[in-house]
Amino acid sequence: MNNNKILTWITNTVSPSISMQFGRFDTAKDVWDFLSRRYVQSDCARKYKLEQDLRLLQHQKGQSLSDFHSQMTVIWDELVLMEPKWTTNAELWYNYQEEMRLVQFLMALQDDYETICATILHRSPLPTVDTTLSELLAEEIRKGLLPYPV
Structure with a gap:
């Protein structure tokens, strides 16, 4: 029954x-x-699609850095669910992940940000994505690329 x-x-x-x-x-x-x-889609197929989406994602003219960062964060958060839960050193894993995300974020920005991106990539230690985003938002406002957020 x-x-x-x-x-x-x-x-x-x-x-x-x-x-x-x-x-x-x-x-x-x-x-x-x-x-x-x-x-049911395998994790590998889903991960492939998310990585592909991440690589195709580009900062568009007129799009705020905050909105663009939010788009990337959605994909990153989904990818985190697929990462191995084990690690020998959590701090090393976090630093690697943060560096990978920083590179992905900077690579997808418009050419207008190339100079500041180069400066950021030559820092030691590298800043976090959040710190970088704050600096880029200030640059976005300074250059008048978008109006100051309310």
């Missing part, structure tokens, strides 16, 4: 073109396994 309830629920929550394929299965588990094999 529970099997039939679950089969009905699954059938009623998917599109008709998908539910038509359930006739060959006897149990809800068989249907669930079928759906899992067919539609």
Whole structure:
């Protein structure tokens, strides 16, 4: 009886073109396994797509640095969920991750920021992404690229 309830629920929550394929299965588990094999995306495929999105992301003319940084942060946050949870030295891992994000962020900026990006990359130690963003926001305002945020 529970099997039939679950089969009905699954059938009623998917599109008709998908539910038509359930006739060959006897149990809800068989249907669930079928759906899992067919539609669950592997972490590697998702990571590939996120990395691709990150590399294609470019700071657009007229776009504020804050908005652009927010777009990158959404992708970074999703990638964090796929990172290994183990590490021999958490501080080294954090520093590596922060450096990687800094490079990705700076690479995607418009050419207007090339001089300041070069200056940032030659610092030792490198600043964090947040510190860099603050400096770039000040530069954005100084150059009058966008009006000062309210």
